[in-house]
Amino acid sequence: MTNSNIQLIECVTIANEDYLQFLFSVGFYGLALKAKLHPLVSHLDFSNTQTKILFLDDELPAIAKQGITISSLATAYQAGATRFYSAIKGYGGYLPTEKLLTFFQAQHLSTGINLLAFESAYNEALKQINN
Secondary structure, three states: OOHHHHHHHHHHHHHOHHHHHHHHOOOOEEEEEOOOOHHHHOOOOOOOOOOEEEEEOOOHHHOOOOOOOHHHHHHHHHOOOOOOOEEHHHHHHOEEHHHHHHHHHHOOOOOOOOHHHHHHHHHHHHHHHHO
16 A cells, blocks of 8 residues: 555545544444554544454464354254355355355255366465465
8 A cells, every 4th residue: 555545545534534433333344454544543432333443464364263163054054044154264254165165065955156166266265365
């Protein structure tokens, strides 16, 4: 991020503090990759919100994963859940897509996903993450 971009963000932050605080207070996880958000938002009051801002660095594998297990996945599926959010290797705290696909294969359930295409995308994602 260039200095002019940072200055522009600082200007917008100062000019729209109430609006920005509202956006940050809607109760989501804000992920900032290689960005310097802390100086821009540290003066805002999030005490009455569920907001959690995570600052990520190049060490993506160091992010703690959510404890989603095959048994909890099976329980959710048997209870009628049909929509699952996942990400390759579970980045961002999501269920690992590869674990989800393995579960559905073991249950002999069709996902409509081309497994060879997924494997190719998985390998490419690993290359990008490791660079």
